[in-house]
Every structure is written in structure tokens, then in C-alpha cells.
Amino acid sequence: MRHFGLIGYPLSHSFSQGYFNDKFERENILNADYANYPIADMSEFAALWSMDESLEGLNVTIPYKKDVIPYLQFPSSVVKSIHACNCIRKFNGGLYGYNTDVIGFEQSLLPFLKPHHTHALLLGTGGASAAVAWVLQKLNITFQIVSRAIDTGKISYDQLTPALLASHTLIINTSPLGMYPNVNEAPAIPYEAIGAQHHLYDLVYNPSETLFLQKGAAQGASIQNGLAMLHIQAEKSWEIWNAATPIEQ
Numbered sequence: 001m002r003h004f005g006l007i008g009y010p011l012s013h014s015f016s017q018g019y020f021n022d023k024f025e026r027e028n029i030l031n032a033d034y035a036n037y038p039i040a041d042m043s044e045f046a047a048l049w050s051m052d053e054s055l056e057g058l059n060v061t062i063p064y065k066k067d068v069i070p071y072l073q074f075p076s077s078v079v080k081s082i083h084a085c086n087c088i089r090k091f092n093g094g095l096y097g098y099n100t101d102v103i104g105f106e107q108s109l110l111p112f113l114k115p116h117h118t119h120a121l122l123l124g125t126g127g128a129s130a131a132v133a134w135v136l137q138k139l140n141i142t143f144q145i146v147s148r149a150i151d152t153g154k155i156s157y158d159q160l161t162p163a164l165l166a167s168h169t170l171i172i173n174t175s176p177l178g179m180y181p182n183v184n185e186a187p188a189i190p191y192e193a194i195g196a197q198h199h200l201y202d203l204v205y206n207p208s209e210t211l212f213l214q215k216g217a218a219q220g221a222s223i224q225n226g227l228a229m230l231h232i233q234a235e236k237s238w239e240i241w242n243a244a245t246p247i248e249q
Contacts, residue, residue: 002032003054004241007045007068008061011038015205015227016059019234042067049090057241058088059234062176065127072097076249082134084127087237089246096246101131104233105203106138112199112224113139117170121146123187124175125154128203132174144168146187162193171216173202178210186211194219205230 006016020034037048042064049055060068065084069075072085075097079085085097120136120143122129129145136143144164147154165171171194177185194200200216203226213223240247 001054002056003035003052004032004057004059005035005037005048005055006059006061007037007039007048007064009038009040009063011036011061014061015230016061016234019230020238023234023238039064042071045071049095056090057237059237060086060088062126069097071095074246078102078134078249082130084130086127086131086233087240089240091246096240098237098240098247098249099131100233100236100240101128101229102134103236104229104231105132106135107232108224108226108228109135109201112201112222113170114197114199116197117199118142119168120144120170120172121160121165121168121189123171123173123189126174129174132172132203141170146189157188160189162190165190165193165198166195169197169199171198171200173200173204173210173212176204178202178207178212179204180206183207184211186215191215191219194221196220199223202226203229 006014014036017034017036024032039045065086068085073094075085078099079097082099084099087098087100089096118141120141122132122143122145125145125147145154146157150156173187177187194216198221200213200221200223202210202212204210205225205227208225217223
């Protein structure tokens with residue numbers, strides 16, 4: 001039996017286990033299973049591989065997308081660039097690290113992009129934010145990172161003005177604000193400045209329409225959640241785990 005799984009803490013919000021086990025059943029993949037590994041500390045990471053020699057690959061979620069990198073023998077060029085890894089493959093005893101968030105985000109965003117989406121606000125500074133920033137740079141979309149704490153190159157939510165929102169018509173939430181069960185939370189932005197030219201993308205997928213997205217839709221903006229991104233990145237993980245040799249990224 002081939003074993004795969006997900007590390008993070010906690011994992012009550014995870015979609016991956018259900019997705020992959022449904023996939024295995026639907027596609028009659030009988031020699032694979034997928035489990036959650038809710039490790040409370042990265043010190044438990046190495047033991048996962050020694051306890052189960054059949055473990056071939058892991059997905060990585062909050063809060064370990066950055067912390068896992070020192071454990072990789074072969075991080076991809078994208079992982080090295082953005083300092084975030086969400087997919088690991090074991091091959092010939094070595095751990096190869098990838099970031100499939102960049103592929104999931106780009107492919108899910110492209111159908112919604114309009115010519116006027118040239119400036120973006122990027123809400124949050126975690127591992128997912130780094131993947132989004134990498135894609136925006138690739139697409140030549142100028143972006144401003146918004147954080148709870150002021151830092152070099154970032155602004156705080158208090159510094160957001162209606163004028164800034166008017167000029168930044170793509171707004172991407174990479175923070176966990178609004179994720180179940182905290183469904184009454186939303187990023188503190190001036191929603192009254194949002195209009196029909198805006199597109200709001202929330203990487204949160206549970207609930208399917210967060211308060212952030214509800215507020216944007218009420219102002220006439222187009223909206224999308226992170227479910228399509230998750231499907232795409234999951235399929236890319238499966239491709240990575242099944243390639244004859246480790247792929248380049």
C-alpha cells in the first residue's frame with residue numbers, strides 16, 4: 001500500500017484527506033491511501049518517515065509551509081524563491097519539496113482576470129501569501145501587501161483608504177480570517193470603496209462564501225473562493241508523487 005498524507009496543526013479545517021480518498025475510490029486506485037498527521041511541533045516530522053517506510057508523499061499546511069524547508073534535501077527553485085513548501089515527495093531516500101499553491105492560484109485566477117486588474121492588494125503574510133505574490137509578479141500585476149503589523153514593503157489595515165482600494169481592483173485574502181468556525185470575521189478594509197470593477201479572491205473555502213466575499217459581492221464585485229485552487233494543487237501533488245523521476249519546478 002502506498003501512503004500519503006497531510007501535516008499541519010490543527011487539521012480540523014483540512015479538505016485534502018477527503019479529496020484524495022474520494023479520488024482513490026472514484027478512480028479505482030486500490031493501492032493508495034491518505035491520512036492526516038496533526039503534528040503539534042516540527043520535531044515530530046522526521047519520525048513520520050521512519051515509522052512508515054511506505055509513506056511516499058505529504059502535503060503541508062498551516063503552520064508548517066516555511067518551517068518544513070530545512071528538512072528538505074531537494075527544495076525546488078520555487079520553494080527556494082518564496083520560502084514556502086506545501087508538497088513533499090520521498091524519492092530514493094531524499095525529500096523533494098514543491099509549491100503547488102502557485103499553480104493552483106494562477107490557474108484558478110486566470111479565468112477571472114480583466115485587463116484593468118493591474119494592481120492588487122494582498123492581505124496576509126503567511127506561506128500562501130508568498131505563493132500568491134510569486135504568481136502576481138509572474139503576471140506583471142503590481143501588488144501591495146497588507147499586514148496587521150507595519151514592516152518594510154507592507155502597510156497596515158489602518159492605512160487602507162478608499163482611494164487605495166479604488167486603484168487596486170484585485171483584492172486577495174490569504175489570511176485565515178472568516179474561516180469556519182469564525183465565519184463572522186473579515187479583513188478590516190473599506191468595503192464601501194469596492195465596485196463592479198473589483199475582483200475579490202478569498203483563499204478560504206469553508207464557508208464557500210466568507211463574509212469578505214459577501215461584502216464584496218454586495219458592492220457589485222466578482223468573487224471566488226479557494227476551492228478551485230485546492231483542487232488544482234491537489235492534482236498537481238498527485239502528478240508530482242507519480243512522476244517517474246522528481247520533476248523540476
